[in-house]
Amino acid sequence: MEKLNVEKIREDFPILNQEVNNNPLAYLDSAATTQKPLSVIRAMEKYNRSSNANIHRGAYTLSIKATEEYDKAREKVRDFINSPSTSSIIFTKNTTEAINLVAFSYGLDNIGEGDEIVVLITEHHSNILPWQMLVQRNKAILKFVYLNEEGLVDMNDYKEKVTDKTKLIATGHISNALGTINPVKEIIEYGHEKGAIVLIDGAQAVPHMKVDIQELDPDFYVFSGHKMLGPMGIGILYGRKEILESMSPFLSGGDMIEYVEEQSSTYGELPYKFEAGTQNVEAAVGLKSAIEYLEDIGLENIKxxxxxxxxxxxxRMKEIPYVTIYGPENIKNRSSVISFNIDDVHPHDVATILDSYGVAVRAGHHCAQPLMKHLGINATCRASFYLYNTIEEVDQFIESLKNVRKWLGYGS
Incomplete structure (x- = not known):
């Protein structure tokens, strides 16, 4: 597809063709969860109608078919991010579980007293709390890198914070709260120079831009299906193969073993060592279909x-004097996320009023309370755009913004 045809794309998303409070729905919260195209919904329905069975356990046809579907999904993910091997692709429930897997399976054994973990102040709580728990258990040190005056990661501060004691660096590829695109290639290269392991949270990046694992060269890269047109309940951990092989399993039980004796067991090979229990096969099938949809349209066209x-x-927002916009000024440093506030109106009130006009935006701290404190605010509103949004929906959003203060008696 040479050019993105939004009208045609919207036909694939029937959920968008509805009214909310007697207004057309303008869904501007894709940074939280994207909607699913019919092809994804039908792929999961087809699986459940014709292939549903427990994988890796049966010598009968249905189980073999289900296993093949699961394996095809892993191969599709490998190809999508250009991982060198399917062995490095671990299915998880979501990004959060993937980060916790690294924190517990790698961190507990490799990060000890006095060792340092470095994260950005912009991180989602999912990329902060697992490291807090780790440093508390192992008496390590957690350090934060702050922003410069332009609202970008301060690379001078980063290079000061990363020392010879730094064992792990964790950063988002794109900030979910500000939409800032971080210089992850430079972050990774400098971290490796210092001998650190680097984890990248790509939940906000993979749906919007081409991510090439072999070019970026992270040690771990994580993301979620539900932010890229796929179903909830499926996430991805990419891990460098030699690191994954050295790690103990995060969960133990069925399907991740080689042999089990009364007092000891041996674990299965990668990637199965980290996929204990019955997996969410239908979600993996849905994720495969979502990737195919994105590839058909083209990530460059989407971007x-x-x-x-x-x-x-x-x-349009800058024309409204009582609107404050957060994040970098330069559009080249931004993704399709805009965080903002309206003078004298709480973000939750803003979101509620916008909903009365059919406009769906997120309001709150966006699981980024350390960032909010750093910015001197408690919360923001956040509008986020994706491939199915239109200029008309942006206009609907802007006109709704202009009415917010009137609702609360400010007059304009």
């Missing part, structure tokens, strides 16, 4: 469309 919407929204 161009998102940036067109984001640029237009920013220009």
């Amino acid at each position: 161009k469309h998102e940036m067109k919407l984001t640029q237009y929204a920013l220009e």
Whole structure:
């Protein structure tokens, strides 16, 4: 597809063709969860109608078919991010579980007293709390890197914080709260120079841009299906193979073993060592279908469309004097996320009023309370755009914003 045809794309998302409070729905919360196209819904339905069985356990046809579908999904993910091997692709429930897997299976055994973990102040709580728990258990040290005046990661601060004692660096590829695109390639290269392991949270990046694992060269990279047109309940951990092989399992039980004796067991090979119990096969099938949908449209086409919407929204929002926008000024440093506040109106009130006009935005601290404190605020509203949003929806959003203060008696 040479050019993104939004009208045609929206036909694949029947959920968007509805009214909310007697207004057309403008769904501007894809940074939290994307909607699913019919192809994804039908792929999961087809699996349940014709292939549903427990994988890896049966010599009968249905189980073999289910196993093949699961394996095809893993191969699709491997190809999508250009992982060198399917052995490095671990299915998890979500990004959060993937980060916890690294924190417990790698961190507990390799990060000890006095060792340092470095994270960015912009991180989602899912990329902070597992490291807090780790440093408390093993008496390590957690250090934060702050922002410069432009709202970007302060690379001078980063290089000061990363020392010879730094064992692990964890950063988001794109901030879910500000939409800032972080210089992860530089972050990874400098971290490796210092001998540190680097984990990248790609939940906000993989749906919007081409991610090439072999080019970036992280040690771990994590993301979620539900933020890229796929179902909930499926996430991905990419791990460098030699590191994964050295790690103990995060969960233990069925399907991750080689042999079990009364007093000891041996574990299965990668990637199965980290996939204990019955897996969410239908979600893996849905994720495969979602990737195929994204590939058919083209991530470059999606990104161009998102940036067109984001640029237009920013220009319109800047015309409203009582709107404060957070994050970098330069559109080149942004994804399709805009965090903002309206003077004298709590973000939750803003979101509720916008909903009365059919506009769905997120309000709160966006699981980024350390960032909010760093910015001197408690919360923001957040609008986020994706491939199925339109210029008309941005206009609907802007006109709704102009009415917010009137609801609360400010007059304008």
